[in-house]
Amino acid sequence: MPISSSDRPFAGKTAAIIGGGVIGASWAALFLVNSLKVIVSDPDPEVEPKVKAIVAAALPALEELGYNIADVERNLSFESDNSQAVIDAYLVQECGPEKPAFKQALWKAIEAAAPKNALLCSSSSTIPASVQFTEMTDQSRLVVGHPFNPPHLMPLVEVVPTPKTTPEVTAQALAFYNGIGKVAREIKKEITGFVANRLQAAIFRESVFLVSQGVVTLDELDDVVTNSLGIRWATSGPFLSFHLGGGPGGLTHFIEHLGPPMEAAWQHLGTAAFDDATKALLTEQLGRSYGTTSFYALSETRDAKEVAVINGLSAVEAAA
Numbered sequence: 001m002p003i004s005s006s007d008r009p010f011a012g013k014t015a016a017i018i019g020g021g022v023i024g025a026s027w028a029a030l031f032l033v034n035s036l037k038v039i040v041s042d043p044d045p046e047v048e049p050k051v052k053a054i055v056a057a058a059l060p061a062l063e064e065l066g067y068n069i070a071d072v073e074r075n076l077s078f079e080s081d082n083s084q085a086v087i088d089a090y091l092v093q094e095c096g097p098e099k100p101a102f103k104q105a106l107w108k109a110i111e112a113a114a115p116k117n118a119l120l121c122s123s124s125s126t127i128p129a130s131v132q133f134t135e136m137t138d139q140s141r142l143v144v145g146h147p148f149n150p151p152h153l154m155p156l157v158e159v160v161p162t163p164k165t166t167p168e169v170t171a172q173a174l175a176f177y178n179g180i181g182k183v184a185r186e187i188k189k190e191i192t193g194f195v196a197n198r199l200q201a202a203i204f205r206e207s208v209f210l211v212s213q214g215v216v217t218l219d220e221l222d223d224v225v226t227n228s229l230g231i232r233w234a235t236s237g238p239f240l241s242f243h244l245g246g247g248p249g250g251l252t253h254f255i256e257h258l259g260p261p262m263e264a265a266w267q268h269l270g271t272a273a274f275d276d277a278t279k280a281l282l283t284e285q286l287g288r289s290y291g292t293t294s295f296y297a298l299s300e301t302r303d304a305k306e307v308a309v310i311n312g313l314s315a316v317e318a319a320a
């Protein structure tokens with residue numbers, strides 16, 4: 001994580017999380033170890049045990065990252081009314097259903113109830129803030145603060161302003177996420193899916209295509225990725241990787257030498273859809289692989305591996 005986990009620049013401030021699901025609960029864990037007061041708002045009658053279970057499962061990994069996890073849950077509370085949840089918020093992190101109409105109606109209500117200087121951020125995977133803010137009076141206030149799952153571990157937050165967002169709001173959002181240990185990056189232009197998810201969607205489409213064609217099973221595909229691209233791209237992204245792949249001639253030589261066959265390969269990439277046959281195949285293969293292990297056990301293993309990668313990379317960077 002980019003800051004010392006002993007730093008607590010936002011300690012004591014209130015973070016209101018709208019939606020206590022997969023992402024909201026993970027955000028709650030990270031906000032809590034940063035000593036924020038966390039209010040989770042969600043109409044689900046089971047939201048409290050659901051969030052507390054995910055927070056409890058996340059804390060050991062956060063301790064491995066250097067956070068003090070002692071008694072952090074004392075700062076966690078729940079509120080079923082979204083407007084009531086945000087009245088003292090420094091930050092509102094929206095983590096509700098990925099539906100434009102839901103987010104549009106929500107931001108109208110949140111804008112009326114939250115403090116005028118509260119940070120209003122959507123976790124949305126794909127919906128730009130300029131689609132979400134249509135019912136807001138002051139449209140300069142909303143930004144996307146898109147995390148990668150799980151937000152309590154994965155460093156990236158894509159901060160995506162709209163053309164109406166003030167530079168001050170963008171700067172405040174970047175400062176907040178970086179101040180709680182994330183790696184916040186401003187995405188300069190709105191586009192559906194932003195950057196990371198567009199890359200992920202391209203790769204996942206080809207992944208689904210390869211499995212649907214019987215080239216590999218879904219766990220074999222994952223094994224290929226984690227033993228190649230996963231390691232490579234954790235250390236050097238697509239462009240640096242191919243710059244190095246070009247040898248002393250760098251990316252220029254890579255493109256001259258291997259550009260034409262890659263362009264040809266682009267013509268052969270597959271298409272995929274979650275049609276009934278594909279869903280049945282994925283479900284059947286899932287049942288024979290990941291489906292035999294609980295969500296929490298899989299998450300615990302994932303967290304341990306991600307912490308090892310994050311700490312390992314941090315150690316190399318610190319020694320550089």
Ligand SMILES: NC(=O)C1=CN([C@@H]2O[C@H](COP(=O)(O)OP(=O)(O)OC[C@H]3O[C@@H](n4cnc5c(N)ncnc54)[C@H](O)[C@@H]3O)[C@@H](O)[C@H]2O)C=CC1
Nearest residue numbers: 019020021022023042044095096097098123124125147149
């Ligand atoms: N799951 C993922 O891998 C990621 C999801 N996201 C984004 O985060 C957001 C949430 O996604 P998930 O946590 O995966 O969904 P989820 O389905 O796990 O959680 C959504 C939560 O919203 C609650 N909810 C429904 N109506 C509500 C309302 N009126 N007020 C308050 N809460 C309400 C539900 O009860 C549920 O707990 C989406 O915008 C998604 O695109 C972003 C990054 C990764």
Ligand SMILES: O=C(O)[C@@H](O)C(=O)[C@H](O)[C@@H](O)CO
Nearest residue numbers: 124125147148149196197200
């Ligand atoms: O993969 C992630 O963690 C995020 O980038 C996502 O937004 C979700 O996977 C999903 O919504 C991709 O569309």
